[in-house]
Structure formats: C-alpha cells, structure tokens
Amino acid sequence: METRTGVICPFCGCLCDDLEITIERNKITNAKNACAFSLTKYLNYMHERVLEPSIRTGEERTNVSLEDAVKRSAEILVNAEYPVLYGWSSTSTEAQHLGVELAEELGGAIDNTSTVCHGPTIEAFQELGHPSCTLGQVRNRADLIIYWGSNPLQSHLRHMSRYTIGAEGRWRKGRDARTLVVVDVRKTYTARVADYFIQVEPNKDFELMSALRLAIKQEEIEQDVVAGVPVEDIEELAQLLIGCSFGALFYGLGLTMSQGKNRNLDAAISLVKDLNSRTKFVMMPMRGHFNVNGANMVFLWQTGYPFALDFSHGYPVYDPGVTSVVDSLSRNEHDAALIVSSDPVANFPKQAVESLYKNRLIVIDPHRTATSERADVVIPSAFVGIECAGTAYRMDSVPLRLKKVVDAPSSCLPDEDILRRLLSEVRRLKGGS
Amino acid sequence: MKAILISGRSLGHGLGLELGKFSETYYRSAAACEMNTEDMKKVGVGTGDFLRIATENGSVVVRAVEALEELPQGVIFIPYGPWINAVISPRTDGTGMPSYKGIEVEIEVAKGSEVLRAERLLAQQ
Numbered sequence: 001m002e003t004r005t006g007v008i009c010p011f012c013g014c015l016c017d018d019l020e021i022t023i024e025r026n027k028i029t030n031a032k033n034a035c036a037f038s039l040t041k042y043l044n045y046m047h048e049r050v051l052e053p054s055i056r057t058g059e060e061r062t063n064v065s066l067e068d069a070v071k072r073s074a075e076i077l078v079n080a081e082y083p084v085l086y087g088w089s090s091t092s093t094e095a096q097h098l099g100v101e102l103a104e105e106l107g108g109a110i111d112n113t114s115t116v117c118h119g120p121t122i123e124a125f126q127e128l129g130h131p132s133c134t135l136g137q138v139r140n141r142a143d144l145i146i147y148w149g150s151n152p153l154q155s156h157l158r159h160m161s162r163y164t165i166g167a168e169g170r171w172r173k174g175r176d177a178r179t180l181v182v183v184d185v186r187k188t189y190t191a192r193v194a195d196y197f198i199q200v201e202p203n204k205d206f207e208l209m210s211a212l213r214l215a216i217k218q219e220e221i222e223q224d225v226v227a228g229v230p231v232e233d234i235e236e237l238a239q240l241l242i243g244c245s246f247g248a249l250f251y252g253l254g255l256t257m258s259q260g261k262n263r264n265l266d267a268a269i270s271l272v273k274d275l276n277s278r279t280k281f282v283m284m285p286m287r288g289h290f291n292v293n294g295a296n297m298v299f300l301w302q303t304g305y306p307f308a309l310d311f312s313h314g315y316p317v318y319d320p321g322v323t324s325v326v327d328s329l330s331r332n333e334h335d336a337a338l339i340v341s342s343d344p345v346a347n348f349p350k351q352a353v354e355s356l357y358k359n360r361l362i363v364i365d366p367h368r369t370a371t372s373e374r375a376d377v378v379i380p381s382a383f384v385g386i387e388c389a390g391t392a393y394r395m396d397s398v399p400l401r402l403k404k405v406v407d408a409p410s411s412c413l414p415d416e417d418i419l420r421r422l423l424s425e426v427r428r429l430k431g432g433s
Numbered sequence: 434m435k436a437i438l439i440s441g442r443s444l445g446h447g448l449g450l451e452l453g454k455f456s457e458t459y460y461r462s463a464a465a466c467e468m469n470t471e472d473m474k475k476v477g478v479g480t481g482d483f484l485r486i487a488t489e490n491g492s493v494v495v496r497a498v499e500a501l502e503e504l505p506q507g508v509i510f511i512p513y514g515p516w517i518n519a520v521i522s523p524r525t526d527g528t529g530m531p532s533y534k535g536i537e538v539e540i541e542v543a544k545g546s547e548v549l550r551a552e553r554l555l556a557q558q
Contacts, residue, residue, distance in 0.1 A: 011451075036444065040451040048453035115529045123528060151502075155442040185439060185534075186510065187503035202437045202508060203535035253441065258535040261528045288442075308529050324529025346454050346515050346551070349523040349531050350491060350558050357558065370454045370515065370555055 001029075008402045009038045010090070010385030012156050013287030013395035014135075014163075021405050028386075028406060035157035042386070048368045050380040051411050066379065066413070066421075073338070073377045074425035076360040080336035082312055083108040086325050087342030089292035091381075092390025093399070095415035096291075096298040099340060102423050104311045105430070109334065111325035112295035113288075113342055114307050120256040121285045122296055122306045123320055124265030131272055133248075133282045135162075135396045140169040142282075144244035146181045148268070149205065149254015150286045153189040159286070160190075164248070179244070181237065183208070184254060198237060201228035203259035209267035212238055216274050242278045249283040284396060290385070291392035294399070329355040336360040340415060341381070345370040364418055381415045382408035390414070434476050434541070436509045438486065438517070439534040443501075446512035454514075454551055463514030464548050466540075467500040472507065477542055485543035486511070486520055488536060493519035493554070494546045509540065515554050 007019040009031075020032035021042065031042040053069035054061045064072075077083050085103045088096050089112055096112075103110035114122060124130075138145075145164040152159040160166050165180045172178055182194035183205075191197045200208050204227030211226040215238035221231045241247055249272055255264040268283060275281035287293045296306040303309055305318035308325070321327055325344075328334060329352040336359050345353050346369065356371070363375040372378045384390040387408035393399050408414075449459025466484055468476075478484055478497040485494050486509075493516050504510060511517045513533065520538065521531050549557075 037447045037451065040448050044451055048455070111529075116531065116533075119529045151441065154444050154502075155447065185505070185508060186500075189502055191502075199505065202439060254534065256530060257440075257533040259532065261526060261530050261532075320529035321525055321527030324525065326523055326531055327525055327529060330523040343454065345555060346518075347513065348518060349521040350519050351523040353518070353555070354558050367453065368455070370551060373552070373555075 004405050007405055008385060008400050009034060010290045010402055011038045011041055012290055013293060014156050014159055015290060015392060015394040015400050016158055017400060023406055026406050037157060045383055045386055049366060050368050050378060051409050054378045056376050069377050069379050070421045070425050073362045073422055074429055076336050076362060077106055077338060078426055078429045082334055083336040084325055084334040085110040085338045086344060087113060087340040088295040089113040089289035090341040091415045092384045093294045093298050094390055095419055096295050098416060098419040098423055100299060100302045102419060105426055107312050109323060109328060110309045112307050114292050114296055115324045116347060117253060117288050118256055118285045119307055119320060120262035121265050123262040124269055128266060128269045130269050131276060131282050132284055134398055138248045139163045139167040140171055141246040142248040143172055143177060144179045144247040146249045147190055148183040148249060148251040150250055150252030151188040151190045156286055198229055205255055205264050206260040206267050209271050213271050213274050216242060241275055244279055247275060247281040250286055252286045287395040293395055293397060294393035297393050326352045334359060338362045339371050340364045343369040343371045364415060379418055380412045381418055382412045388414040436507055436538055436540050438509050438536045438538045440511050440513050440517045443512045460550060463512045464495050464516045465498045466495045467498055467504060467510040469504045469506050470499055473497060476540060483543040483546050483548060485541050487539045488520040490522045491519050494543045494548050496548050515551050
C-alpha cells in the first residue's frame with residue numbers, strides 16, 4: 001500500500017491540492033480530504049470505462065488498433081468541409097494547445113465548454129475587465145462573501161471550507177470573522193447558512209444589481225420592490241457591502257444562463273467597480289470542470305480569443321452567437337465533429353445534438369458517454385490528474401501541475417499523445433510534414 | 434399550469450456524472466423535477482408521479498419530487514441533463530449560451546407515460 005500526498009483533485013475549478021490518495025496494486029482505495037464528488041471520481045474512475053479504440057460501421061462497432069482509429073479520425077477530419085472540435089475542459093492545457101493547432105490546420109471551428117457555462121462571463125470580462133485576486137487572498141483577507149446565483153454546497157463542496165466562510169485564513173479565521181450573503185432564486189442549502197439571504201425573482205438579477213448600484217451611490221430607488229426584493233433590504237445590503245473591509249463576489253450560472261446573460265455580468269462588474277470606490281471588492285466566477293479556465297487561457301494566449309473560434313478563413317474569428325458551437329450546430333454548419341473529454345449529447349439543446357448525429361463524430365474520452373455511444377470513432381484516453389500528469393488552471397487562474405497517481409490501462413494514452421498523433425496524421429494526409 | 438423552469442447542479446447529479454450518464458444515480462437525479470408542495474397540489478401530483486414539461490421547443494416526461502431546496506411557488510427545478518435539454522431552446526441571444534434558467538414552461542400530469550432512460554430519450558433525437 002502506498003499513499004500519495006499533495007494530490008490535486010481533477011473534479012471542479014477549486015483544484016483542491018491537499019488530497020491523500022491510497023493506492024494498492026495500482027488501484028485507488030481511498031482519497032482522504034476529498035469531497036463527495038472527488039471521492040466518487042477516484043473510487044469509480046474505472047466504471048463505464050472504454051478500454052479499446054473502436055470504429056462504427058452502420059450499427060456495428062469493431063475494436064481496432066489506436067493507429068487505425070487515428071487514421072480513420074484524420075480521414076474524417078481532413079475530408080470534412082467545416083469540422084468542429086469541441087470539449088477541452090476536462091483535459092490538460094497541453095492537450096488544449098494541440099487542439100487549437102489542429103483546428104487551425106483543419107480550417108475548422110473550435111469551442112470549449114465555457115460556451116455553455118461562463119462564456120457570458122468571459123465576454124463581459126473582455127469588454128470591461130474585472131477586479132479579482134487569488135483564492136488565497138480571499139481566505140486570508142475577505143470579511144464579506146457573496147455567492148450570487150451559485151450554490152457551492154451542491155456544486156463546489158469544499159469552496160466554503162477552504163476559501164471563504166469556514167476557512168482559517170491568516171487574518172480572518174473561521175465563520176465568525178466573515179459575513180455571508182447569498183442571492184438566489186431558491187433558498188438553497190448555501191442560502192440556509194447565510195447571514196443575509198436575498199431571494200431574487202427569476203431573470204431579474206440585472207434589475208437587482210442596478211438597484212443595488214443606486215443604493216451604493218446613495219441615489220433614490222423610485223420603487224418599493226425591485227426584482228421581488230423590498231427596497232429597504234436592498235439599501236441595508238448596500239450599507240453592509242460598503243461597510244466591509246474586503247469583499248468577494250463569487251457567482252455562478254444563475255447569472256450567465258438566465259435572461260441578460262453577459263449583460264448580467266456587465267452589471268456585476270460595474271457593481272464591484274462601484275464598491276471599489278468605497279471599499280475593497282473582488283469578483284470571481286465559480287468555474288465548473290477542473291480545467292475549463294485552462295481552456296479559456298490556452299485559447300486566449302494562442303489566438304487572442306477565449307472560446308467560440310472559427311479558423312475557416314485561415315485566421316481566428318471570434319463572434320459568440322455566430323461562431324459558438326450551439327449556434328453553428330443549430331444552423332447545421334458542420335459536417336464532422338471531434339469531441340475531446342466532453343459529452344455534448346448529454347448537455348446541448350436537442351437541435352444541436354441532432355446536428356451532431358447527422359454527421360461524422362469522433363470522441364476521445366476515458367468514459368463511455370452519451371456522445372461516444374453514437375460516435376463513428378471512439379478513442380479511449382487516460383484521466384488527467386489520475387493516470388497522467390497535466391497542467392490545469394484553478395478558478396482564480398493559478399496554474400497547477402496535476403500529478404499521475406496510478407498507471408493507465410496500456411490501451412489508454414493521454415489526450416496529449418493521441419492529439420499529437422492525430423495532428424501528425426492530418427498533416428500527412430494534407431501533404432505536409 | 435405555467436411555471437418558470439430553472440436548471441442547475443445538484444449533489445445527486447454531480448455524483449451521477451462520475452458514476453456514468455447511464456447510471457441509476459444520474460437517471461434518478463437528472464430526470465426529476467423539484468417542485469414547491471403548493472404547486473404539486475395545484476397540478477395534482479405527488480412525489481414519484483409523472484409530469485410533462487413542455488415549451489415551444491419540445492416536451493419531456495420527468496418524475497415530480499418535493500423540492501429539497503426551498504422553491505418559490507411557480508418555479509420548478511430540474512438538474513442539467515438530456516431531459517431538460519429536450520425542452521431548451523438553442524437560441525443564445527447572440528452570446529453562445531442557451532437559456533438553461535428562467536424558462537417559461539407548461540406542466541401537467543402525465544399519467545400513462547413513462548420517464549425514459551437516457552439511452553431511449555437520446556435515441557429519439
């Protein structure tokens with residue numbers, strides 16, 4: 001039996017780095033300090049596992065060698081007019097880098113899963129910027145925490161204990177040293193432990209933030225109730241926010257997926273800017289998949305744009321609403337798709353899924369997924385952070401190196417290795433190097 | 434009855450993701466509609482009864498359950514997954530992001546129907 005310490009969890013954007021993984025004969029038997037999601041991942045990562053590459057002909061699926069699967073994938077992609085390469089949030093930055101290179105080589109489109117999570121956040125950040133900091137600063141200094149449209153007790157299970165209200169920071173220690181505000185449509189588990197719960201009506205976050213900004217500027221709100229919230233409660237909240245020493249706004253998909261979308265984030269950024277004229281305030285999106293932030297980072301540093309990229313002109317074009325994958329699939333623009341470590345069939349609106357079904361589909365993933373079930377080519381891969389090392393970006397944009405803790409099945413290579421082979425084969429078919 | 438649908442993460446849904454999209458845990462979590470008890474009475478469903486959720490985009494049958502996390506009247510919650518995707522519009526308002534929250538839906542009792550497993554639901558698409 002062996003215990004690996006300081007292991008970084010590859011589940012969510014918290015990238016908790018204090019796990020102790022127990023291994024017996026290359027099998028993970030325990031994960032100390034892991035949350036329920038993380039523990040389930042470590043103990044079940046071999047469940048529903050794909051172990052052999054396969055090619056589907058009609059309704060029949062045949063196991064093939066990795067070399068044949070890569071060749072068939074390259075043929076599909078090279079012969080496609082306008083392939084889309086999608087996923088990228090549950091793999092390493094090294095693999096993401098190769099994905100962008102492959103999209104450019106193919107003249108295709110590439111998008112990552114932020115397009116259906118914090119894409120509107122990124123759009124607003126690019127327009128307006130955003131005041132932020134590391135999670136360590138929040139842990140050490142923040143005396144007021146807001147979760148807005150976010151329910152970490154159901155989604156980021158250790159966020160509160162490691163970084164916010166339960167954290168033992170250098171200057172702020174524990175629950176009594178911090179005030180918790182939750183703004184949500186539902187009285188969530190997180191809301192139940194809040195000092196202040198503001199129940200906003202669905203699709204009214206923009207209105208509430210606008211009213212809160214007025215209250216912070218001590219301007220009159222000419223209504224009794226805004227977004228279902230009495231004005232006196234809004235004014236009390238404004239005084240609370242102004243009165244803190246270091247405030248941190250964490251927000252979730254409650255802002256990005258409801259009416260207003262990126263404009264909700266414009267309002268949030270403006271709110272935090274207003275607060276910074278009275279006190280110190282930062283903001284941070286609660287990123288879901290463990291390296292979705294890395295996907296934004298890699299796309300950004302390679303092309304200048306964070307997601308929703310079109311290389312069909314020979315240079316990157318970024319136009320969310322047009323070049324974003326749900327839009328382009330819904331217009332049936334693609335004739336092939338490569339999906340890497342993602343499951344769009346289980347996550348996209350059905351019109352976008354139907355478009356995926358109509359054309360050639362390649363999946364690189366460790367698991368059997370709803371998408372791999374319909375794929376023409378399936379290539380199994382190794383789990384980043386469990387079976388192979390790789391770099392990932394935490395939600396506060398701190399890059400961390402994830403470790404390998406057990407050996408992968410011999411048939412499962414890291415995404416990075418598979419993509420390097422695929423890129424090489426695509427270039428060979430195109431008559432390049 | 435008209436309602437506002439919001440989707441999101443839940444503990445069961447998150448665990449189901451790790452156990453697989455075809456697992457019982459995922460099915461039990463993502464094919465369930467959490468409701469306010471007053472709304473359940475109004476529609477005439479109890480926990481475990483079948484409920485049809487419809488938008489102009491499509492309809493799907495899910496299982497009604499009493500909300501674990503308090504919901505206001507007129508608001509229902511279904512975790513992300515193929516079931517909710519059956520009624521979500523692909524329109525993104527120029528952002529790339531479909532509206533997975535705050536959607537106007539019509540809900541009704543779906544006696545005699547069944548809550549399809551992910552395999553069968555997706556096979557229909």
